[in-house]
Amino acid sequence: MPSRTAILTICSNNYLSQAEVFFASARAFHPDADLVLGLADAKHPDEHYPEGVEVLTADGLGIPDFSSFAFAYDVMEFNTAIKPFLMLRLLERGYRTVVYFDPDIELYRRLDDLLALLDGGASFVLTPHFSDPPGPGAARTERHIMQTGVYNLGFLAASQSPETEPILRWWARQLRYDCVNAQHEGLFVDQKYMDLLPGLAAQAHVLRDTGYNVAYWNLPRRVLSATPGGIWQVDGRPLGFFHFSGFVPARPYELSKYTPEPRATGALAALLYAYAQRRLAARAGTTARPYAYGRFRSGVPVPDMVRRMFRNKHLTWSGDPFAHYDRYCRLPHPAACTGDTGEIVSNLMQYHHAAEPALRLAFHLDNPVEVTAYTRRFAEMAATAGVEGSLWRTMP
Amino acid sequence: MADHAMKRNDAGLPDASQAGTEALVLRLRRLELDLEDLRFENARLKSSIGEKQDEIMALSDRLGHLQMLLDTRRRTMLWNRLRRLSPLRAMLRRQR
Numbered sequence: 001m002p003s004r005t006a007i008l009t010i011c012s013n014n015y016l017s018q019a020e021v022f023f024a025s026a027r028a029f030h031p032d033a034d035l036v037l038g039l040a041d042a043k044h045p046d047e048h049y050p051e052g053v054e055v056l057t058a059d060g061l062g063i064p065d066f067s068s069f070a071f072a073y074d075v076m077e078f079n080t081a082i083k084p085f086l087m088l089r090l091l092e093r094g095y096r097t098v099v100y101f102d103p104d105i106e107l108y109r110r111l112d113d114l115l116a117l118l119d120g121g122a123s124f125v126l127t128p129h130f131s132d133p134p135g136p137g138a139a140r141t142e143r144h145i146m147q148t149g150v151y152n153l154g155f156l157a158a159s160q161s162p163e164t165e166p167i168l169r170w171w172a173r174q175l176r177y178d179c180v181n182a183q184h185e186g187l188f189v190d191q192k193y194m195d196l197l198p199g200l201a202a203q204a205h206v207l208r209d210t211g212y213n214v215a216y217w218n219l220p221r222r223v224l225s226a227t228p229g230g231i232w233q234v235d236g237r238p239l240g241f242f243h244f245s246g247f248v249p250a251r252p253y254e255l256s257k258y259t260p261e262p263r264a265t266g267a268l269a270a271l272l273y274a275y276a277q278r279r280l281a282a283r284a285g286t287t288a289r290p291y292a293y294g295r296f297r298s299g300v301p302v303p304d305m306v307r308r309m310f311r312n313k314h315l316t317w318s319g320d321p322f323a324h325y326d327r328y329c330r331l332p333h334p335a336a337c338t339g340d341t342g343e344i345v346s347n348l349m350q351y352h353h354a355a356e357p358a359l360r361l362a363f364h365l366d367n368p369v370e371v372t373a374y375t376r377r378f379a380e381m382a383a384t385a386g387v388e389g390s391l392w393r394t395m396p
Numbered sequence: 397m398a399d400h401a402m403k404r405n406d407a408g409l410p411d412a413s414q415a416g417t418e419a420l421v422l423r424l425r426r427l428e429l430d431l432e433d434l435r436f437e438n439a440r441l442k443s444s445i446g447e448k449q450d451e452i453m454a455l456s457d458r459l460g461h462l463q464m465l466l467d468t469r470r471r472t473m474l475w476n477r478l479r480r481l482s483p484l485r486a487m488l489r490r491q492r
Contacts, residue, residue, distance in 0.1 A: 064437070092426075165425075165426075165429060166429060166432075169429050169432070169433060172433075173433060173436050173437075177440065315440060315441060315444035316441070316444075334455055334458070334459070335455065335458055
């Protein structure tokens with residue numbers, strides 16, 4: 001009989017060491033819960049996945065038109081986009097509560113207070129980035145957070161309730177096409193949508209306990225300490241979980257690559273050092289696996305520019321874009337003329353031109369001389385960005 | 397009768413029937429959510445089709461414009477050939 005609670009994380013194969021450390025802490029404090037890894041990748045036959053953890057691959061989560069979905073997003077967008085689909089599938093299986101954590105989180109105690117909130121009627125529990133205003137010189141300011149999301153979606157808990165599934169479905173519908181980093185349009189992958197959650201969900205609970213989701217963006221306003229018995233505390237209460245966002249084990253004196261200064265001291269330094277040791281030990285000596293959705297079937301890497309063109313121009317694609325979209329990229333674009341030495345503007349070149357106001361101003365694609373100049377400029381950019389010629393040159 | 401052997405709930409209905417009803421209610425709710433998903437998807441696809449149609453129209457206009465230019469060039473080339481032939485016509489007219 002399955003447990004009432006599922007504790008889950010999502011990552012690609014290259015983040016399994018983080019997931020390993022996370023699951024070890026989850027198992028230590030919640031041996032009663034089922035542990036689930038949403039793999040935003042394909043299962044590699046030579047890979048050893050964390051013991052005692054059920055692995056559900058993204059292509060098995062019932063996401064419609066999966067190949068287009070995986071093609072449209074880069075690896076970070078993809079990892080965040082599958083979240084509601086995974087949570088829905090677990091709730092449909094009958095779990096009473098599902099609790100999502102980012103893989104770079106570690107638990108430091110049982111979270112019975114969280115589970116009690118969910119058992120007591122909360123449909124969702126989420127944590128804000130800030131429970132106090134940031135001070136001067138903060139790594140993340142009010143404006144940062146207002147652009148990227150009030151709540152940190154490195155943690156989200158949901159329970160069976162009449163409003164849970166409709167809201168997760170709503171979220172899934174948004175992330176099917178718009179799980180993108182476009183802060184100028186008010187979008188930041190999955191996270192910014194959840195600013196709406198307290199308004200949409202009558203039973204959503206915002207958990208302001210400063211022992212939850214401690215990270216570089218709020219730590220300056222929280223006091224981390226250790227008791228003589230070695231129990232980590234925040235503001236005098238037991239630490240729930242710490243979010244090691246941007247942490248690099250090879251540099252344990254830095255809280256995060258996003259805030260390299262000042263160097264960690266005291267209790268923080270000890271916490272970071274201990275976590276770094278666990279991270280370095282997890283999967284030491286294992287081989288890095290390539291991302292399953294990082295290349296065309298031809299083996300050519302899929303550049304982010306191509307993904308952006310795909311999702312902006314094609315809501316869907318007949319067949320597998322990994323198999324055929326490279327051909328579309330290099331087809332001549334009908335609205336551009338030929339360059340004065342025979343250069344042809346391909347679809348990918350035209351998309352890049354249309355997307356950059358400076359290029360539109362500098363090069364008019366109905367002028368053969370400017371088409372030649374633009375082709376040269378594009379070739380330089382492509383070489384720098386690692387965009388292979390087979391994706392934009394129309395001549396062999 | 398089989399019903400006498402079954403446990404009954406407070407309403408006097410057999411428990412199995414109540415469980416079945418709950419399952420049906422859940423299934424109906426999920427189908428309603430599926431329908432909402434499909435409506436959303438349909439609206440999105442229609443919007444995308446509309447955009448593609450606009451693009452096709454714009455490209456067709458451009459194609460038409462290019463074809464007109466090409467026709468003009470062909471006519472001009474043909475006229476130049478006709479003009480080269482006209483001294484011959486003049487000779488033929490004089491001979492008549």
